[in-house]
Amino acid sequence: MTEALIPDTYSSEPAVDIADVMQKLAEHKGCGTEGGSGKASCGSSAGPADMPEEIWEKVKNHPCYSEEAHHHYARMHVAVAPACNIQCNYCNRKYDCANESRPGVVSERLTPEQASKKVLAVASTIPQMTVLGIAGPGDPLANPGKTFETFRLISEVAPDIKLCLSTNGLALPDWVDEIAKYKVDHVTITINMVDPEVGQHIYPWIFWENKRLQGYEAAKILTERQLLGLEMLTERGILAKINSVMIPGINDKHLVEVNKAVKSRGAFLHNIMPLISAPEHGTVFGLNGQRGPTAQELKALQDECEGDMNMMRHCRQCRADAVGLLGEDRSAEFTTDKIMAMEVNYDAEGRKAYQQAVEAERQAKVEAKKSELDGLDAAGDMKILVAVATKGHGIINEHFGHAKEFQIYELSAKGAKFVGHRRVDLYCKGGYGEEDALDTVIKAINDCHAVFVAKIGGCPKADLTAAGIEPIDAYAHEFIEQSALAWFKGYLAKVEAGEIVHTERGDAAIRQGALLSQAS
Amino acid sequence: MAYKIVASQCTNCTACEALCPNLAISEAKGTFVIDPAKCTECIGHFDTPQCVAICPVDDTCVVDAVYPRYQA
Numbered sequence: 001m002t003e004a005l006i007p008d009t010y011s012s013e014p015a016v017d018i019a020d021v022m023q024k025l026a027e028h029k030g031c032g033t034e035g036g037s038g039k040a041s042c043g044s045s046a047g048p049a050d051m052p053e054e055i056w057e058k059v060k061n062h063p064c065y066s067e068e069a070h071h072h073y074a075r076m077h078v079a080v081a082p083a084c085n086i087q088c089n090y091c092n093r094k095y096d097c098a099n100e101s102r103p104g105v106v107s108e109r110l111t112p113e114q115a116s117k118k119v120l121a122v123a124s125t126i127p128q129m130t131v132l133g134i135a136g137p138g139d140p141l142a143n144p145g146k147t148f149e150t151f152r153l154i155s156e157v158a159p160d161i162k163l164c165l166s167t168n169g170l171a172l173p174d175w176v177d178e179i180a181k182y183k184v185d186h187v188t189i190t191i192n193m194v195d196p197e198v199g200q201h202i203y204p205w206i207f208w209e210n211k212r213l214q215g216y217e218a219a220k221i222l223t224e225r226q227l228l229g230l231e232m233l234t235e236r237g238i239l240a241k242i243n244s245v246m247i248p249g250i251n252d253k254h255l256v257e258v259n260k261a262v263k264s265r266g267a268f269l270h271n272i273m274p275l276i277s278a279p280e281h282g283t284v285f286g287l288n289g290q291r292g293p294t295a296q297e298l299k300a301l302q303d304e305c306e307g308d309m310n311m312m313r314h315c316r317q318c319r320a321d322a323v324g325l326l327g328e329d330r331s332a333e334f335t336t337d338k339i340m341a342m343e344v345n346y347d348a349e350g351r352k353a354y355q356q357a358v359e360a361e362r363q364a365k366v367e368a369k370k371s372e373l374d375g376l377d378a379a380g381d382m383k384i385l386v387a388v389a390t391k392g393h394g395i396i397n398e399h400f401g402h403a404k405e406f407q408i409y410e411l412s413a414k415g416a417k418f419v420g421h422r423r424v425d426l427y428c429k430g431g432y433g434e435e436d437a438l439d440t441v442i443k444a445i446n447d448c449h450a451v452f453v454a455k456i457g458g459c460p461k462a463d464l465t466a467a468g469i470e471p472i473d474a475y476a477h478e479f480i481e482q483s484a485l486a487w488f489k490g491y492l493a494k495v496e497a498g499e500i501v502h503t504e505r506g507d508a509a510i511r512q513g514a515l516l517s518q519a520s
Numbered sequence: 521m522a523y524k525i526v527a528s529q530c531t532n533c534t535a536c537e538a539l540c541p542n543l544a545i546s547e548a549k550g551t552f553v554i555d556p557a558k559c560t561e562c563i564g565h566f567d568t569p570q571c572v573a574i575c576p577v578d579d580t581c582v583v584d585a586v587y588p589r590y591q592a
Contacts, residue, residue: 083535084576093531093576109532138533210539210566212573 055268058185058239061130061355062162063326065186065241065269067314067418070326071365071394072358075131076122078115079108079321080146084138086168086206086222089284090245090275093137108321109137112146114336116153120344122323122334123158127354129323133164135188136320141171144178151182160348162186166243170206170222172229180236187233188241188271189226194261196220198254202247204284227265234266241269241312246293246301247285248275259305270305271312274298274510295447295508299419313420316405325392327405327421365394365479369416372485378492379413382502386411386487387422387445387469388480389453396475396483400456406445409480411488416481422508442467447508449491452483468505522559523569524584527551529577536571536581545571556587 051059063070084093110118123129132154134140140147151163164186165179172189179187193199199219206218213221233240242262244255251258259270275292277285284290293301302311316326324330387406389398408420422444424437438460445451450470454477464471475483494500522544525536530551537545537552542565544558554571562569571581 082531082533083538083574084533085535085574087576093533094529109534138535142535207574210570210573211568 054237055239058162059268062164062186063131064133064164064188064312064315065239067312068362070314071390071392072128072362073131073355074126074129074323074325075133076119076129076323077133077135077318077320078110078118078150079137080110080112080115080150081134081136081140081143081320082109082138083142084136084168085142085170085208086139086218087204088168089202089204089290090247090277090286092282092286094282108336110336112149112153114339115150116157117344118334118336118339119154119161120157120346121339121342123161123351124342124344124346125333126324126330127351128325128358129161130355131162131164131186132158133166133186135166139168139171140165141167141175144171144175148178148182151184155182158346158348160351164188166190167229168222169226169229170208171225173225173232176229176232176236176238179233180238184238186239186241188243189230190243190245191223191226191230191258191262192245192247193219193251193254194223194227194258195254196223198251199223201250202245227261230262230265230267239268240266241271242267243271243273243315245275246272246298248291248293248297250290252293252297252301255301256304259309263309267309269310269312271315272298272302272305273315273317276317292510295420295422295444295510298510302419313418316421316423327390327392327407361393365481368479368482369485372482372489373415375489376413376415376485376492378496379411379488381413382492383410383412384488384491384502385409385419385448385505386484387448387451388484389451390480394480395477396452396480397454397477400451400453400460400471403441403453406441406448406451407480408445408448409484411484416484416488422510438463442469443509445469445508447505449505450487452480452487468503521561521583521585521589522556522587523554523561523571523581524556525552525554525571526580526582527553529580531577533576535574535576539570539574541565541570554581554584556584 059065059069061069061073063073063075119132134147134150147165154161154163163182163184165184166188169189169191192202196216196219199222200215203219203222205212205214206222208221230240244258246252246255255272262270275285275290277283277290277292279286302313305311314326318326319329319331321331322329323334386409388396388409389400389403390396390407391398403424405421405423407418408422410417410419424441424444442464448469450472451464452472452475454473456471456473461471472487475487495502532551537547541562542558542560544555545552546555569581575581
């Protein structure tokens with residue numbers, strides 16, 4: 001299928017001066033609207049003051065490229081690209097469970113025409129859906145015909161929707177000009193290594209020039225192609241996000257080198273994700289007992305790489321057919337049968353009006369947060385984590401028992417910073433809590449001092465308190481960051497008054513198994 | 521001989537279909553099949569059978585001993 005074309009345009013003058021782009025990226029200290037409070041990860045809240053106008057325009061409503069945007073805007077993936085050109089030890093294409101949320105997994109594959117219809121159906125139902133991505137379930141660029149035909153159809157019927165794709169990078173240099181032609185201005189490359197010695201333990205083989213190559217040789221070609229592709233994207237002013245899977249003992253320390261390599265080539269954002277590895281997935285890593293990182297190990301690596309680079313910490317490692325806000329999956333509402341039966345009315349003006357309302361809501365959130373930034377000096381060097389139950393919009397608006405995940409914020413003298421999320425599945429099933437499920441939640445947020453919820457029952461409240469995690473429902477339906485900081489000041493005052501003693505919390509677990517209940 | 525696809529192993533990923541130099545692979549009843557009359561085991565085209573080289577599941581594209589060895 002894909003001949004190894006050497007694009008002749010690569011040798012010609014680049015469309016964008018790479019030095020200029022690099023300078024702008026270097027000047028841009030994160031996507032933060034907060035300014036002043038130090039390094040924002042893109043990570044953290046976002047605003048036009050911190051970056052060049054054209055980059056802000058690209059990321060402001062992209063939930064994967066802006067942490068702030070992900071509370072308000074939704075994305076969808078269409079599974080039009082089933083073929084893949086490499087094999088990864090963390091992937092098993094035979095495993096496909098409707099209740100599992102994980103890259104490479106889908107329930108059905110679509111033709112470009114079906115995908116286009118699906119995009120219209122979802123955009124009409126979810127007006128805050130702003131981004132369409134092709135992320136597999138194989139590699140989009142190993143299916144170039146289907147991928148670019150899908151982009152073409154969607155750009156005709158819904159020109160306001162941003163297009164993006166996620167690739168392993170092997171075929172990327174061959175398709176950069178096609179990517180630019182369809183105005184795909186966000187490309188994610190999964191780069192797990194820049195050293196073939198490391199890579200040979202992650203990739204058993206690649207398909208290259210009509211042969212299956214293995215070991216060091218395969219990994220060497222892969223890394224060369226990935227980095228060349230990244231440089232070509234940067235030259236053309238296409239924003240690149242780098243995804244890296246953190247595999248303890250294999251590439252965990254090496255990812256610092258990867259971070260430097262991609263930063264120097266103009267990558268906009270680095271997303272270090274925990275390995276998902278359970279025996280029932282049937283992956284090589286799952287079967288050989290390779291573990292994923294703990295919450296603390298992951299955060300420590302992300303913090304180490306943060307330096308001058310935006311780190312993404314809000315990735316949900318979603319399915320190749322996911323629909324909705326990042327923390328939710330509404331794909332079950334949009335199966336092919338349901339879409340074909342839907343009457344679709346694409347209302348571009350209505351979508352615009354809705355999104356303007358979202359912008360207003362977002363600004364209100366940022367203003368609310370600013371109001372609590374003063375008076376945090378008492379924190380000194382103290383940093384604590386808190387968990388939040390939320391359905392989105394930046395508000396504490398989820399019942400403890402209904403939360404499928406908790407968002408994690410770090411509170412310090414600098415303010416409140418989003419640092420991650422923990423999947424917990426559904427603790428509450430059929431209206432009553434279950435002991436084992438509550439244990440799962442406690443393990444997942446064990447590194448937190450408090451959990452903010454809209455509502456919580458008496459039993460879990462007592463158990464959380466016994467585990468040293470303070471359940472807080474006093475800020476129900478209020479802004480997350482403002483509430484967390486208000487509570488933090490109260491905590492600091494109590495510590496100062498000697499009413500309580502500040503202690504460090506332990507580590508937490510990153511959940512690995514399949515979802516027990518389908519997202520509602 | 522020709523190659524055949526073990527239906528229970530096939531993930532329907534489509535990767536082999538586009539690579540086959542003989543257009544011998546097609547989708548039938550939810551899985552992919554190789555037309556033994558068209559399969560040349562990639563002899564004369566490539567060093568290795570392309571379907572075997574790209575398939576993400578080992579032992580899925582296998583030799584079908586029912587058919588005699590292809591003569592180029």
